[in-house]
Amino acid sequence: MVDYSVDRNLAILGINNPPVNALSFHVREGLFNGIKQANADRRVEAIVITGKGKTYCSGADIREFSIPSAGKGLVTLGHRIEDSDKPVISAIHGNALGGGLEIALFSHYRVANKNAKIGFPEVLIGLLPGAEGTIRLPRVTGLAFAMDAIASGRRFDAQEAHKHGILDTICDGDVLQEAKAFSKKIIGQPLDQRRLSKTHVKDAADVDIKFEEALAQIKRKYRGLIAPILCLKSVRNSAKMSFDEAAAEEMRLFGELLTSSQSIGLRYSFFAERSAPKWKLPCGACADNTTPVDVKTTGVIGAGTMGSGIAVCLIRAGIPVILVEKNQKMLDQAIKTISRILTGSVKLNRMTEKQREHSLKLLKGASTLDELAGVDMVIEAVYENLELKREIFHQLDKICKSSTLLCSNTSTLDIDNIASATQRPDKVVGTHFFAPAYIMRLLENVYGTKTSPTTVATVMELGKRIGKICVLVKTCYAFVANRTNQPFGAEASFMVEEGALPQDVDTVLENFGMPMGPFKVSDLSGIDVGWRIRQEVAKALGLKLTLETRYRMGERITTLADRLYEMGRYGIKTGKGWYRYEPTNPRKPIPDPDVAKMIQKHCMDMGIERRNIPAQEVIERCLFSAINESFRVLEQRIAEKPEDIDVIWQYGFSFPRYGGGPMFYASQVGLKKVFEKICIFHEQFPYSSHWVPSDLLRKLASHSTEIPMDKWTQFISSSKL
Ligand SMILES: CCCCCCCCCCCCC[C@H](O)CC(=O)SCCNC(=O)CCNC(=O)[C@H](O)C(C)(C)COP(=O)(O)OP(=O)(O)OC[C@H]1O[C@@H](n2cnc3c(N)ncnc32)[C@H](O)[C@@H]1OP(=O)(O)O
Secondary structure, X not given: OEEEEEEOOEEEEEEOOOOOOOEOHHHHHHHHHXXXXXXXXXXXXXXXXXXXXXXXXXXXXXXXXXXXXXXXXXXXXXXHHHOOOOOEEEEEOOEEEOHHHHHHHHOOEEEEEOOOEEEOHHHHHOOOOOOOHHHHHHHHHOHHHHHHHHHHOOEEEHHHHHHOOOOOEEEOOOHHHHHHHHHHHHOOOOOHHHOHHHOOOOOHHHHHHHHHHHHHHHHHHOOOOOHHHHHHHHHHHHHHOOHHHHHHHHHHHHHHHHOOHHHHHHHHHHHHHHHOOOOEOOOOOEOOOOOOOOOOOEEEEOOOHHHHHHHHHHHHOOOOEEEEOOOHHHHHHHHHHHHHHHHHHHHOOOOOHHHHHHHHHOEEEEOOHHHHOOOOEEEEOOOOOHHHHXXXXXXXXXXXXXXXEEEEOOOOOOHHHHHOOOOOHHHEEEEEEOOOOOOOOEEEEEEOOOOOHHHHHHXXXXXXXXXXXXXXXXXXOXXXXXXXXXXXXXHHHHHHHHOOOHHHHHHHHHHHXXXXXXXXXXXXXXXXXXXXHHHHHHHHHOOOOOOOOOEEOOEEOOOHHHHHHHOOOOEHHHOEOOEEEEOOEEEEEEEOHHHHHHHHHHXXXXXXXXXXXXXXXXXXXXHHHHHHHHHHHHHOOOEOOHHHHHHHHHHHHOXXXXXXXXXXXXXXXXXXXXXXXXXXXXXXXXXXHHHOOOHHHHHHHOOOOOOOHHHHHHHOOHHHO
């Protein structure tokens, strides 16, 4: 795990723990012994710590944090490095992150390749740099930089690190060669001033004012998160306490964070996000054994909000797009919108003007499907109507070359049904983007019964290329995202019918950690949009809709949103929806007594007695209904693993990352408790089929001990596989 070699007067300790050279137990042991050995070796005059392969060191092994007291060895190792009688140089390429940067700060000197990335990302997993990082960095950079870097977790480049004194030198080529050359300048120099524990924070006098400024910013930016605040407190200690006192306090704060529910959730999310792209099909094909085809050209059909957003994603990633829209006015408008979106990206420094111009050159408008004959992939993004989509796929099948993949940006419709309109069902797949497509990171890829592994591999790869977090799911009505979110929204509305007001429900869920409650989201996305979907569904089912009912096809429903629509309250776009909006601040939702009156009248007319709804009930009804549906989705193998559902909720519905997602939340509450509550709600609300308890959940909950998440799918009855 650490390769020890001697090159003339230098001992080279090469960390060799692919893929990211994490500081696992054996790496720490290897470095410790290497320093000891080098100090005892009379040939050696200086020691270089370097990383084998692509990187120097990406920090502690996050998986080890679930082992009590793991990690303590890092501080012991650090002290051994700093106390070395022979100078230690860290030679950095790739990443020096977290514990990796701490090892560099225990070293006496640091040299790096100009492409290296440096940082303390611990806060992103709910921790702080616990091996004296919060005490050492301010001694090098001063307080303001250290507070910002540690509390934000941002990665910065070698130039910035050099400017702030973290690096002694940066080089263009091989960093090990540079370290060897550098050693000649420092061998024989006194080491004491290079030992950071012997130095002081230079701007310590300003600590209180800098702390207050940073704290105010952090509280605004990272609402509800504990780790950024403790990061700042620990940096403050570096200026107010002796080195040893501050380090002891840092260790205590690290321990507090390590066992916090936020950090446990964030660490889960770190790995869940990385597990999502590792897809697997029932036939055994998977990400590791399937090669995607190269997509060089694409077509997008429909120049509405979704089509334009998808086109932005593609051209931004350098992929040419033919945007097909038969309505010329709409096409012109879409091209203007796309150009405006890219201008916005330039203003936000997300791309340069030159990149914007290059991207726009990749976009071509067209009015007929015939233009798509030669493209490698088509993404259809017309509105949600099965017949229309089937007709388009039927035509595309005739027009496009035989290898073209045909993707549908549908949020609900059956992929098998769409595929059956073609002679190439193996090349048909769902690509469900979330609005606005150029901002939202989630891409829910949907395979049908006949979709080939190559087609799946290709859309998963394309998603990655355009910067999306891809999750693969099997076709069913509404897939995983909308299917599991539907009960969440329905329960929120039912509670408003039973006694809460929209703002009450929103506030509870925002306090839980959702950035925006469901009624604010509904105002943002448009009440008319939901109304139109309900009309389409009713038309397809041959139903006549009325406002004066509480049940449809044996299911409880509420017509409150339809009543808002009838009042012309479409949400933010009309200045009125569940809330009202002042023209002077059109984004700020203000509770509206007219809405309260409408709700009360609705309840009187429908004979509903209103009652007080406690906050706990809001959380349980919204989340447990989504959890129950999630277990069904898992049981039916619509989702392959619980982590996939959680990633969908994080990136599709902004579920707080520290909360993990509905499945992780269930695991933390305890499946027995969740199941019992679902049974109670099922009795209380017999006309909501989302409360019928999932068999899988029942089975897991009946176990005498909690079953860990990675074992849940083993309990699916074989008859359901
Ligand atoms: C109870 C009282 C106890 C008191 C104890 C007190 C003791 C005090 C001692 C404290 C010691 C603290 C030390 C330190 O401050 C803490 C840390 O260092 S925390 C870790 C900080 N580092 C990170 O957060 C880096 C995380 N990784 C990344 O950001 C990225 O992976 C990357 C390094 C930028 C590389 O990105 P990519 O190239 O895109 O690759 P992937 O992300 O896909 O990763 C590839 C593969 O590697 C796995 N992995 C990555 N980093 C780690 C890691 N740090 N530990 C373990 N595994 C890691 C990743 O999961 C992928 O594997 P896969 O999941 O695909 O199998």
